[in-house]
Structures are given as C-alpha cells and as structure tokens.
Amino acid sequence: MRLSALAPDYIRAIAPYQGGKPISELAREMGLNEADIVKLASNENPLGISPKAQMAIDDAVFDVARYPDGNSFALRAAVSQKFDVAHNQIVFGNGSNDILELAARAFLHAGCEAIYSQHAFAVYPLVTQAVGATGVVVPAKDYAHDLDGFLKAITPKTRLIFIANPNNPTGTLLNKDAMRAFIHAVPRHVLIVLDEAYDEYLSAEHKSEAISWLSEFDNLIISRTFSKAYGLAGLRIGFGLMHADVADMLNRVRQPFNVNSIAQAAAVASLADDDFVARSYALNKAGMAQITQGLTQLGLSYIPSFANFVSFKVTNAANVNQQLLKNGVIVRPVANYEMPDYLRVSIGLFSENARFLDVLKTILT
Numbered sequence: 001m002r003l004s005a006l007a008p009d010y011i012r013a014i015a016p017y018q019g020g021k022p023i024s025e026l027a028r029e030m031g032l033n034e035a036d037i038v039k040l041a042s043n044e045n046p047l048g049i050s051p052k053a054q055m056a057i058d059d060a061v062f063d064v065a066r067y068p069d070g071n072s073f074a075l076r077a078a079v080s081q082k083f084d085v086a087h088n089q090i091v092f093g094n095g096s097n098d099i100l101e102l103a104a105r106a107f108l109h110a111g112c113e114a115i116y117s118q119h120a121f122a123v124y125p126l127v128t129q130a131v132g133a134t135g136v137v138v139p140a141k142d143y144a145h146d147l148d149g150f151l152k153a154i155t156p157k158t159r160l161i162f163i164a165n166p167n168n169p170t171g172t173l174l175n176k177d178a179m180r181a182f183i184h185a186v187p188r189h190v191l192i193v194l195d196e197a198y199d200e201y202l203s204a205e206h207k208s209e210a211i212s213w214l215s216e217f218d219n220l221i222i223s224r225t226f227s228k229a230y231g232l233a234g235l236r237i238g239f240g241l242m243h244a245d246v247a248d249m250l251n252r253v254r255q256p257f258n259v260n261s262i263a264q265a266a267a268v269a270s271l272a273d274d275d276f277v278a279r280s281y282a283l284n285k286a287g288m289a290q291i292t293q294g295l296t297q298l299g300l301s302y303i304p305s306f307a308n309f310v311s312f313k314v315t316n317a318a319n320v321n322q323q324l325l326k327n328g329v330i331v332r333p334v335a336n337y338e339m340p341d342y343l344r345v346s347i348g349l350f351s352e353n354a355r356f357l358d359v360l361k362t363i364l365t
Helices: 021-032 051-063 075-084 096-106 125-131 147-153 176-185 242-253 261-271 276-296 319-327 350-364
Strands: 089-094 113-117 135-140 156-162 190-197 220-225 239-240 309-313 342-346
Touching: 021 319, 021 342, 051 261, 075 089, 075 239, 075 261, 089 096, 089 242, 096 125, 096 156, 096 190, 096 239, 113 125, 113 147, 125 135, 125 276, 147 156, 147 176, 147 239, 276 309, 276 350, 319 342, 319 350
Parallel strands: 113 135, 113 156, 156 190, 190 220
Antiparallel strands: 089 239, 220 239, 309 342
C-alpha cells in the first residue's frame, strides 16, 4: 500500500498550487542567461523594496540566532497606528495566504461550506479543501464577483465567504457601496474574508474603506499583504484585521513564530515609507497604460484591471506562453482559473513592459 493512501480523500484530491515560474528555473530549462530574463508573472513590485526596509533588514540579520517575537509587538504597534485598529484586532501571518488558511482552520470543518467566485484566487479552494469543508463556486459575472449570486448561495452550512477586491487574476473591482450593502445582508453567523492584497494600487477614489467597517461588522476579516506594493514577497509577511474575538480564534490555530524577525523588521520600516508606496503606485499606473495601449495596438482584448497586472485574451494562449518563455519572458497562464484563452502579465519597469510587448508582437506577427 502506498503511504499516500493513508491521507484523507479530500487531501489526496487537492491540486497543489502552482506559482509563477522562477527566473532560475527558466534559465535552466531554456539555457538562457538569468540577467536576460524578464519575469512578469507573480505581481511583484519591480522597484524591489523600500530603502528603509533594506536598512531594517541589514540590522535584523545580526539577531537571527534568536527566535522572533511571537507576538510581533513592534509590528503590531505600527499596524495599529497606521490603520487605527486595536492591538487585539490584528493577526500576523506568513504572507496573507497564512491569514486565509488560519480563517479556514479556525472556522471550517467537514460538513461546512465556504463560498468563493469563479476566476478567484486559487488559495480559497485550497484552504477550504484542506480542512475537509465543501467549496461552493459562484459563477462570475463579466469576470467579476456576483454578489447577488453569493447571497443566493448561502445555506445553513455556510461559514466563510472569500472575496478578493481587486480580484486576482481578473483585476476587477467591486463598488464600495455594493460591498458594504453585501456585508450588511450576509447573516452574522457567516464570516466574510475580504482579501485586499492589491489595495495600495488603488486610486484615492477607489481605495477601500472596509477597515472603518470593522466596528459595525464583527463577521468581517480583512486580509492585507506586504508582498505586493511593499515588495516583501520573499519574506512572507501579511496581516488580518478583524473583531478581537475572531482574532483570538485565529491566534489559537496560528503556529508559534510564524513570522520571522527579518520580515517583522522590514514590515515596520515599510509602513513608515509612504514615499516608496507612492512611487510604486505611480510606476504601476504608468506601466498599466503602457501595457494596455500596447495590447490594444496588437488587437488584443483585456480585462480592465485595478491591480498591478492585467489578463489579456490571445488565440492559443498555451502556445503563446511557451513562445514567450523561449524568448525569456515569463507571464502567467491562467487556464487553471477557467480562463484558458487568457494570459496574465504583471506590470514591470518600463523596459520590462516594452520587452514583453516587443516579444509578443513578434510571436503574433
């Protein structure tokens, strides 16, 4: 008997998460020089990290022989001040993925249901299935969340609803008034996990107001990350904001020392560098215009995006992706999101965006 047979059926049925192809892997596969490869696959910040974060990392390295602060005291204070929330409303995770998993571990079990949208982040079904709960997929509406469909899908078994705003991989954004009305309509026994990983890329007009709703909705969990606009993807650091009682449950299933000391120090420094976030926002805005104009000139349609990526439609997407890889350009296939005719490209530096568009034009002509 294979030992894998000892695992529950719902574990063996999980399709492992596939991240964006690393530069080093493509270099090995294609015999390319790593320095010549452009990676626009994982929604990373092309500016790297804040100079203040770099200095904090340099200092924190000298203390890595000691365990990190398991309660993240300094980071907790910084998040509390930045977002005007109480210390006991904050939970820190090894990336915001950890927050999603903690919510599932704390509130889902066999016989429960979690709702999420078609074309939504792949981690939602993963964390749901990993605890033996049942995922309920609501068909998307123009590649966006159908909030009315979510309400109709709620049953007595529903415990969690996952919503990404903006959504990954489609980049669509839900109206703030519609979102607030939806949360108000959801029964209080159902927790709503609002994943706002890309909020820093939103304009002032579209910026989320959900944190101010926490005092009104005790069934709201807001997930944020340092992996995108703050550039700390490799350090794996994120946080959740929620009612203190809910935070207490997530902390009960959270692993000790789940956030390392270097990540904590870098996150504290990143929160203090508004100029870096502003530069990242400006670069993304200009890069989005550059790429979408280029796609239009190539006669390709795309889903208007509010994040730092855009999904575009192309004939024979799998073949186009392979041709891009052969030419040292990494984008993200999204066939696993039921979007087989689309590829997702992250916004990079001007030169990286231009390289992507030039290679894509060569492939298509």
